[in-house]
Amino acid sequence: MSAKQPIAPLEGGRLALAAITLGLASFMAVVDITIANVSVPTISGNLGVGSEEGEWAITSFAIANAICIPLTGWLGRRFGQVRLFVGAVAAFTLASVLCGLAWSFDSLLLFRVLQGAVSGPIVPLSQALLVAVFPPQKRTFAVAMWAMTNMAGPVAGPLLGGWITDSYSWPWIFLVNAPVGLFVVVSTMTLLKGRDTPSMHLPVDLRGLALLALGIGCLQVTLDRGRTLDWFASPFICVTAILAVVSLVTLVIWELGEAHPIIDLRLFAHRNFAVGTVAVAAGFGLYFASLVLIPLWLQTHLGYSSTWAGLVTAPMGLFGILLAPFLGRWVAKGDARIYASTAFLAWAAVAWWRAGTTTGIDAGTIALSHLAQGIGIGFFLTPVVSLSLAGLPGDKLASASGLQTAIRMMSGSLIASLATTFWDNRSRFHQTHLAERLNPFDERSAGVIAGLRAAGLSNEQAWSVIARAQDVQAHILALNDFFFFSSFAFLAALAILWFARNPHAALPSKA
Secondary structure, eight states, X not given: OOOSBOOOOOOHHHHHHHHHHHHHHHHHHHHHHHTTGGGHHHHHHHHTOOHHXXXXXXXXXXXHHHHHGGGHHHHHHHHOHXXXXXXXXXXXXXXXXXXXXXXXXXXXXXXXXXXXXXXXXXXXXXXXXXXXXXXXXXXXXXXHHHHHHHHHHHHHHHHHHHHHHHHSOTTHHHHTHHHHHHHHXXXXXXXXXXXXXXXXXOOOOHHHHHHHHHHHHHHHHHHHHTTTTTGGGSHHHHHHHHHXXXXXXXXXXXXXXXXXXXXXXXXXXXXXXXXXXXXXXXXXXXXXXXXXXXXXXXXXXXXXXXXXXXXXXXXXXXXXXXXXXXXXXXXXXXXXXXXXXXXXXXHHHHHHHHTTOOTTXXXXXXXXXXXXXXXXXXXXXXXXXXXXXXXXXXXXXXXXXXXXXXXXXXXXXXXXXXHHHHHHHHHHHHHHHHHTTOSTTSHHHHHHHHHXXXXXXXXXXXXXXXXXXXXXXXXXXXXXXHHHHHHHHHHHHHHHHTTSOOGGGOOOOOO
């Protein structure tokens, strides 16, 4: 049954409350993608499983989330966007509480799957509803607010997870969602009471749904578990990779011929959406990879605690917060491609700067590089999303947002996994070359050993110190290699971006 009234723009205090409500919902869902990452060792120990098995607490959420995000468009048309959003947030809140109350690792995995599945529609629908409740002249500002929460979430997740786990206990990383989720549900129902997008009874594309679940599920398992299982040296990873490729190729063929597809791949016929999606996948993937590698490097090789690693990376969100009130207005009046290019240029420059990092880098310099990286974050998602959605019919916005969000998140997982593998392989390469100089017959090595022996270390201890220094040096050289490659990859993504039309020239199409 269709809603009695369509969603209309709000004004004044109601509009401000709607922006806060929908922004909080998006932030909560995005934070939960990474909030458990730093808590896995604690959760595994408390529930009596190994750390490798404990990583399934992350993988299970990611698989369910990746499968359900592309379903947002179909579910929104079937039930109405407001009803689906309220139901998803309510179910997410309940699932979060159940995760916090889990009595065993098996029960935690079950509740994490539920949590990941029901959180799928929250992020794309928060964007669609923000666009709907804001007046047309302020909608790019709404996208800027949404973009800020999406880019800040992966940064805040590990920091909040580590702090909550250290200060309280791991169940609270899930239980903190309860008051936020309750507020979002009550506020949304109050603000949008009696209003929704039209709903219709659509046939269920069961074959498409099965192919989507199998393809995305196997792909996510391959990405999440490939590095720990040595990629294609593992028969399990070979099987999941083959199933992913076959299922996704079959899904594309099937969906293009389906009258009521579970995901609307015809959206890629829109030039701006296709180009914008490629650009957002590349940009976010490389950004997310650095977000994974740098805290890991700081903690494993420079001796930073999880809290300090979070603190020195936190400045990256500053420019996003400062630019959000203005960027929407700028993008509405100017060419979104220019602002998006600023993001890619800033990221390329920061990556080039980081490619020269040495072991003597201090916390202030690390924080400064993240502050500079924040320029890219501030100028990235709002212009690229605005560019992608330009010219799309209004009834396709939720589908487009859901599909692009799913591709963006999967790109983050893929590039982060590949970057971690690249870092490991390059560090071994550099260790081999550094080791060629580390022998008792090398004059410099002998001098260092003599100095350490004079300081009171035994011969074995002296060589252990050198081996540790070699390992640290090899990993920083490997990290430099990654950032050197990233600087050119960002420039390539920038070039792709300019294949899109100026969004002010992209008139709504009938497709």
